[in-house]
Amino acid sequence: MQKALHYRNLLPSSAGGSAIPPPGDNQSGSVNLRKLVADNAVVVFARKGCCMCHVVKLLLNGHGVNPTVVDVDDHNEGDVTDQLSRIVGAAPQFPAVFVGGELFGGLEQVMGAHISGELVPRLREARALWL
């Protein structure tokens, strides 16, 4: 059971106060992704129906994590890519996984960390795990 956010239906959130939208982010209907990744322990950006994304979700679910999934489609891809580029410093490849507000990587990085045992501590740090 993960929360799949339908991008266009999200309203800019001002709950809890102090989120300042980054400059240039004032288009109506655009979600503040910087805030989104900061507020959620694990966020996955992926194209709808992407099979790699499916694998990432399965791996994370296996650890008991419910990631926030943002569906990227033709309409919002440009905006998402822009915002993420500004956050990360480079254009991201999808699926893109953010843990604890930072870009963790793609399927390869998640898988690598999963095998090497580094994934669980990172998830714990980001308070993504209940235990």
Add this chain to the structure above:
Amino acid sequence: MNPTMMNSTSTQFVPSRRMGIYEPIHQMSMWGDFKGNNCLDASTPMILEVDPKLDNQSEDTSHGTVGHSNKYDQEASKPPDKVLRRLAQNREAARKSRLRKKAYVQQLESSKLRLIQLEQELGRARQQGMYTGSALDASPLSYAGSMNPGIATFELEYGHWVEEQDRQLADLRNALQSTETGDVELRIFVDGGLRHYCDLFKMKATAAKTDVFYLMSGMWKTSGERFFFWIGGFRPSELLKVLLPHLEPLTEQQRLDLGNLAQSCQQAEDALSQGMDRLHQILGAAIAKQLGEGNYLPQVGAAIEKLDDLARFVGQADHLRQETLQQISRILTTRQAARGLLALGEYFQRLRALSSLWSSRPRESS
């Protein structure tokens, strides 16, 4: 002379050798050549088994002029019209014989050309490396039909990779058996061995860009290895199961770590397998859209885009293999890792040997 072996159109006596005189000499000698050793037997008429249609093979070059004088004597004593009739029949028989011979020779000529062509193709294919180092396999040339240069390169490189692998394993075995080999030297072997596997994964990534279906099919591996195939290569969890008994003695911590690794591997494999199933469905659905209209370009075009995903999957599976190998080497001591690499290498060698033996076993006659 055995009249019963003659051509049915001929009469009691041997078809006259006089006919032979009218034929160009080179044809006769070619014809003679074909009979091979039988030429030497002057008295026995030959029947060439090669082409049953040509049933007038019984002419023998060495009959030569010997029969000539006999025929003249025989003919002089018979009534003229019968003689004329027989002569006509002989001419007819000889004409037919010449035509048949001509057809036969043409058939042989074109077969010869075809053989030369095939030999050339074979030579070219061998050069391009269709014949991989591991092959006594049943179908090393299965891809010869529509050769993709990227795949040809890959097969060639893979053949070299296997040869190098065999060399490294032999060296490693010697090093482990010698009591003088220290950890420093073993470390070099281990790092070299791991790097060699990495090289293979890089080769596969390049090949996947040219033809991912080929990689997924495993045709570059032996049939035994294909039996254990999973997304373009070996199953990492399988690897651990193979290695575990050969790594003893293990510390408790190592046992724990390896257990965790086995579990992580299994989870990762399951996730990738499910992702592949998804891709199957998506690809299948894309191709199956709107069947029956005769036009296929839009659907096939959309499906081709999905093949990029497939190539990425093979890449992810290889990455899993690589990570698993790295993690194993992190958990183990140098000596254990060296023994593990040797065991792993021999395991694959055995699979390849299994394939060779199986494909070269004597077939029972049915």
